[in-house]
Amino acid sequence: MQEFDIVVIGGGPGGLAAAYGLHARGLNVAVVEKDLWGGTCPNRGCDPKKILMAAVETQGHAEALQSHGLTSVPQIDWPALMATKRAYTEQIPSGTHDGLAAAKIATFHGTATFNDDGTLTVGQDQLNSANWIIATGQAPRIPAIDGAEWLNTSNEFLDLDHLPADITLMGAGYVGVELAAIANAAGSQVHLVHHSDRPLRAFDGDLVKDLLRRLKAEGVDVQLNTEITTVAPADDQFKVTTADGNSWTTGMVFATAGRQPAVADLHLDRVNVATTAHGITVNGNLQTTNPHIFALGDVVDRPQPKLTPVAGFEGRYLTETLTTCDSPAIEYPVIPSVVYGKTQLAQLGVTTTEAAQHPEQYQVNDLDLTGWYSYRRIQDPHARIKVVVDQATKRIVGAAVLSSEAEQVINYLDFVITHRMSSADISQMITAYPTLASDLTYFN
Numbered sequence: 001m002q003e004f005d006i007v008v009i010g011g012g013p014g015g016l017a018a019a020y021g022l023h024a025r026g027l028n029v030a031v032v033e034k035d036l037w038g039g040t041c042p043n044r045g046c047d048p049k050k051i052l053m054a055a056v057e058t059q060g061h062a063e064a065l066q067s068h069g070l071t072s073v074p075q076i077d078w079p080a081l082m083a084t085k086r087a088y089t090e091q092i093p094s095g096t097h098d099g100l101a102a103a104k105i106a107t108f109h110g111t112a113t114f115n116d117d118g119t120l121t122v123g124q125d126q127l128n129s130a131n132w133i134i135a136t137g138q139a140p141r142i143p144a145i146d147g148a149e150w151l152n153t154s155n156e157f158l159d160l161d162h163l164p165a166d167i168t169l170m171g172a173g174y175v176g177v178e179l180a181a182i183a184n185a186a187g188s189q190v191h192l193v194h195h196s197d198r199p200l201r202a203f204d205g206d207l208v209k210d211l212l213r214r215l216k217a218e219g220v221d222v223q224l225n226t227e228i229t230t231v232a233p234a235d236d237q238f239k240v241t242t243a244d245g246n247s248w249t250t251g252m253v254f255a256t257a258g259r260q261p262a263v264a265d266l267h268l269d270r271v272n273v274a275t276t277a278h279g280i281t282v283n284g285n286l287q288t289t290n291p292h293i294f295a296l297g298d299v300v301d302r303p304q305p306k307l308t309p310v311a312g313f314e315g316r317y318l319t320e321t322l323t324t325c326d327s328p329a330i331e332y333p334v335i336p337s338v339v340y341g342k343t344q345l346a347q348l349g350v351t352t353t354e355a356a357q358h359p360e361q362y363q364v365n366d367l368d369l370t371g372w373y374s375y376r377r378i379q380d381p382h383a384r385i386k387v388v389v390d391q392a393t394k395r396i397v398g399a400a401v402l403s404s405e406a407e408q409v410i411n412y413l414d415f416v417i418t419h420r421m422s423s424a425d426i427s428q429m430i431t432a433y434p435t436l437a438s439d440l441t442y443f444n
């Protein structure tokens, strides 16, 4: 039996933030990881995806400038792009593990399972600890359809040696829409099938419609309000059938129908930790229904979006909470969300839906930016922002953005909202001109 002050289960961005923070405060910390050190984001999530997106974004910018100064569109060399991605991802697990070892944080590689006496088993090792942090994240959800065994996930997509000429994506959430953008840019015919008429429900409905229109214009076969019911092998391909009777042959099918909390291995029933279908139940201090067990990151059932910076924020919060007395409940700052692609969709703060429910409190400025200098310069085919302004203070409190530059605009607005800047405050700053930052004074 090995004794620790705290054992962190899961070596992803959330678990690592807590482990390093608590170690720096002098606690004897161990981290358990069953798969790739570093977790989802740097191995098979945000970072590899955004490496592939670099080529997609560049191609999108070049396409927009055809007849405006450029004469050819760069084509994606998938094997070379994948090699670039692998050159980054292949060093993540060992680099992450080396970092923990150099900091003298104990590491255990294997699946963590709680025992009846509240201790933990990892392979041959038994761990005991005063407190525990569960940071096991989420795993892709595979819908129970006929032929589910033929479904792949984003894990396989982000590591494909060859991209098939035709692929099918089941679900148009963050993952489905981003993988559609990548595969489409790399020359694959993409079928994006979504079971309702409202993909990306957390985002502004008008901007989602605009985004889907762009994807269709780029050649993606977007099918809404229908479900894939069967996937069956057909020679060296697969035949896909939907509930409305449509069928086609495709090279690979990917389940992009959401992710589920990774709790099955843990035997949480043995330690009285309650869960829902959305994850582990926690109170405002990220404490589970067992007072010695805390949880953070994607595995937690909470309303905040499941994103890397949120997991890291929670890791830093638990560092504070577990080393100080009477910590207040966690309070999140505004959280930006971005769906990446040639056209990016971004959101922050008070949503346009909330604003519409409280017209006495909020005003929404719906601005077509396509003609604005910043977007004309790059010939962005469609740029739009909806800015939510607090009626009483005239400050920006939320925004929804669609453009090839949305990730930058949303981060500028993150500073504006976090620092409660008024348009007078913004106009007191001198920003480089002409850039996206110099547009900020015109949004409210």
Ligand SMILES: Cc1cc2nc3c(=O)[nH]c(=O)nc-3n(C[C@H](O)[C@H](O)[C@H](O)COP(=O)(O)OP(=O)(O)OC[C@H]3O[C@@H](n4cnc5c(N)ncnc54)[C@H](O)[C@@H]3O)c2cc1C
Residues within 6 Å of the ligand: 009, 010, 011, 012, 013, 014, 015, 016, 032, 033, 034, 035, 036, 037, 038, 039, 040, 041, 044, 045, 046, 047, 049, 110, 111, 112, 113, 135, 136, 137, 138, 154, 175, 262, 265, 266, 296, 297, 298, 299, 306, 307, 308, 309, 311
């Ligand atoms: C395709 C894709 C793209 C994404 N893109 C973005 C993006 O652009 N921006 C963004 O902010 N977020 C993005 N995300 C989300 C982001 O990856 C997660 O929010 C983030 O990784 C959550 O961190 P975490 O530490 O909670 O969990 P994870 O990173 O999932 O880490 C959990 C770790 O726990 C391990 N584990 C699970 N069970 C056990 C067990 N029983 N014992 C031991 N170890 C265990 C797992 O192997 C894993 O390594 C993306 C996700 C995906 C899938």
Ligand SMILES: NC(=O)c1ccc[n+]([C@@H]2O[C@H](COP(=O)([O-])OP(=O)(O)OC[C@H]3O[C@@H](n4cnc5c(N)ncnc54)[C@H](O)[C@@H]3O)[C@@H](O)[C@H]2O)c1
Residues within 6 Å of the ligand: 143, 170, 171, 172, 173, 174, 175, 176, 178, 193, 194, 195, 196, 199, 200, 201, 227, 228, 256, 257, 258, 259, 305, 306, 307, 337, 338, 339, 340
């Ligand atoms: N850019 C980013 O920041 C980014 C990128 C990828 C993932 N993520 C994170 O990972 C999380 C998971 O993303 P995700 O895309 O896996 O989940 P998601 O919940 O965003 O989307 C899955 C979608 O599939 C739909 N769906 C469910 N069953 C279906 C079926 N049988 N057929 C068709 N559609 C079906 C769901 O209604 C949902 O809209 C996100 O919530 C996000 O927090 C973030």
